[in-house]
Amino acid sequence: MKIAESFRISWRSITGHKLRSSLTAIGVIIGIAAVIVFMVLGGAFEANIVQDFEEDQGDPGMWVNTQNTNQGFEIVPSPIYTETDIQTLESIDGVEFVAPEANLQASQLSFGDTLQTGGFGVQAVDVEQYSEEDMVKGEMYSSGNEAVLTQAMVDTLGGAVGPGDDVTINFEGGVSEEYVVTGIVEEGFGSGPDAAVFVSLVDHYNTTVETPRGTQEQAYSSLIISAEDASAVDSIKQEATEYFETDSDAKELKQEEQDIAVQTVDDAIDQITAVIDQLTVFIGGIAGISLVVGSIGIANIMIVSVTERTREIGVMKAVGARKRDIIQLFLVESTILGAVGAVLGVVLGLGLGFLAVTFIGWPMAYPVNWILIAVAVGLTVGILSGIYPAWRAAKVNPIEALRHE
Amino acid sequence: MQEETATDGIVTLSEVKRTYYLGEPVHALDEVSLSLPEGSFTAVMGPSGSGKSTLMNMVGCLDTPDDGTVTVNGQDVGALSDGKRARLRGSELGFIFQQFNLLPRLTAAENVTLPMVFQNVVGESRRDRAKTLLTRVGLGDRLDHTPPELSGGQRQRVAIARALVNEPSVILADEPTGNLDTETGSEIMELFAELHDDGSTILMVTHERHIAEHADRIIHLVDGQIEEIEHVTENPPVQGSETA
Incomplete structure (x- = not known):
């Protein structure tokens, strides 16, 4: 059976149960939209911070400070950079x-x-x-x-x-x-x-x-x-880092579990964006849990649908449908539900994200990667939640199905 | 007890056994041999539990024998894989059910061409084919109606058109008039007579004597065995028709 044919027949069955299909798709829509909203907010927050940094950036340069190993970001205020260190650094080209x-x-x-x-x-x-x-x-x-x-x-x-x-x-x-x-x-x-x-x-x-x-x-x-x-920033950073790793006073004076960090504005931006990214993914992941609920919704409705259409399945088998044709029909149907849910979820998520971001005053961000991931996840959710119902449908015995009321 | 030897014929059953185990073994078919010559019109009668449905399922490639062989157009049904049997059903058999069994969300034309979908026939030819067949069963103006918009008789006509769509070797009809009033039932039987005249091979299960008499011969099944094969000498006149 051609894929296009199953799309036509499955689409007919989806539109034949408008309320049910809409409610099913809403499960996925909410999940995807929630993820996208958080990705938009995360991206916008990040863009906002980067913007601030770039505006603040006066003369090109870098900071040198001390951080506890493995704790990043937290600056230790211990006096370890001596006048000798300063003079040596000043001699760098x-x-x-x-x-x-x-x-x-x-x-x-x-x-x-x-x-x-x-x-x-x-x-x-x-x-x-x-x-x-x-x-x-x-x-x-x-x-x-x-x-x-x-x-x-x-x-x-x-x-x-x-x-x-x-x-x-x-x-x-x-x-x-x-x-x-x-x-x-x-x-x-x-x-x-x-x-x-x-x-x-x-x-x-x-x-x-x-x-x-x-x-x-x-x-x-x-x-x-x-x-x-x-243009000199990179080479200075390299030389300064090397100096702090070899024969600086600071190296001798710092505690063993402390690191000397030489950070340019770009480094700082990278570091902050990395943290925001992690946070965004974490929150997005929590939002993603609702996707699991959405996929269970699809599986549930597909199982109901198989039971309800047992007789139709029997008829299709009688007129020449093979197991794989039946599997294909049900998988296409659940995939359409997942895909429609994903697309509408992305649209809703971007819309809500835009409203929120505009309200807060951050620049709008389009999390392109996450949009692609969301659509892929929607399709996957559709396929995965359709597998078991489709398999049940394919297993239907046509003799019993045709007797089924 | 009469038996036919299963030699030639578009469908042959040779010593077919099928036993169900419902607490105790039930011999639904007990060494049944039968041949359906091309162009023949055979009716099957018998009390409930006599094996009519099982016989129908055997010929319809929906069931396979525990013992013995069933061939359809030369192919040993029992030896085929599940998928190949499904394909064979689609290409060699046309089903007509008591309950019509149309897909409610597809139009009449789409229902008629559904078997073509599973044979991967595509393109505009499908619509033409549906139109030709629906015209032939008298529904040339109902192509885009869905089953709920059609009467029982019209639905059965769509089902008949569907059964014909892949030019099957055999048409299987299971109580085709069972859900219709007498007049509509007669009209459907008239259609069967036309198909028979055009050379279709038909196997029909019924429990109504006057319906069975439209066939060339009536097979009486009792307890999974052929009790009698009755040759019908004179078909009853079909209402409003001189040709039958």
Whole structure:
């Protein structure tokens, strides 16, 4: 029996039971749509983050920090990068500068009557990281009791802060210091929060460690390596990584179960997208469970259909249908249900996903791979759930079937 | 007891035995030998449980003998695989049932050509064939009607057209008038007479004497054995027809 013929006959039987076929297909539609919605949301979230990263990306460069082995992502704030390391890195071809990052543990910031508790960072930063273009207003600090704020910090404080104003920072441990704001920068450096206060490194940071050579040196918990231009990023990353693996102070100073990570913006994006991908697949997998329910629905209705059409099966056998013809008819029918369910599920999923994404304000994502997978899964679900009913149909004894009422 | 030797004939049964075990063995067919010559019209009568249905299923290649052989157009049915027997049913046999047994969601034309589907005959020729046959049974204007839209007699006419579609060697009719009123039944028998006149080989099971008398001969089955083969000398006149 030609496949096209079985499509024609099966389609007739599906449309002959409109309500039943629709309800059956809905089982698959919901399953597929649920998976697609989560894939759209995951993809859109990812696209949104990547977009943010790329917007934030100022000068080409990379971060160096310490992470616990096998725990990725979680940065360990231990001072292991010495002045010697910084000087060695600065000698790499294409490096513009290497700047240490030193986070100061601040708990509260006050400007007049405005109090900001948490949600901001205070970093001791080398003056050379800034150029004139970075400044929105005012100028760079030149002494220990002066500070520069990011635009986000200014916004947090109500927008009224400007050069010449005084802010007070309460550090953890009870110390409180007053600073004069000298300037505003568009955005901060490195990985800290957007709302940040920058103060002079030389005046506010004095953690020293004993180097492997027995000397005392200032040491920092993370570094920013800035490249002269984007094309140098890869080679710098390679050389820096090599240095940290061979004869850096940091290698000797770090704990055994810690790793030194040299990450470019692209690396960070890759790392974040990998996590989002895993999360998306995990949630999608849970949504996929409903597909199992959908496939049981198809199998159920097909078994009912076989019982109901026993007589028809007998007639078809009497007029020359072989077992494989009968199997083909029922498999095609269940496959059509699965395929229609998959296609409608994809459409519904994309529609709902689009609504959700638009509502949240993320860019729309089309998870092409998952759409293909969903359609394939729909077909597979249709075929698998049709196998047993089809086999039962093929087994029908025509003599008994023709006597069947 | 008379027996025919199974030598020639488009269908032959030779010492066919078929036993069912329903608690105790039931000899549905007990060494039955029979031959259906080409162009013959044979009726089978007998009380219920006499083996009529089993005989029909044997000739219809729906069942195979426990012992003995059945041949249809020269092929030993018992030796064929399941799939080959199905193909043989489609090409050599045309079934007409008491319950009509049309597929309710297919049109008359599609029902008629259903056996062609399983023989992989495709294309426009199918529709033409359906039209020719439905015209022949008097339903040339009902091609696209579905069975629920047709009367009982019309449905049986569609079933007859379906039985003819692959030009079978034998037409098998199981109580073809059993679900029809007398007048419609007569019209159907008129159609059978026409088919017979055109040279079709027909085997018909019935329990009605006046229906059986349309055949050339009547086989009386009792307890799975042929009790008597009665040759009909004069067919009864079919209502509204001078040709029968």
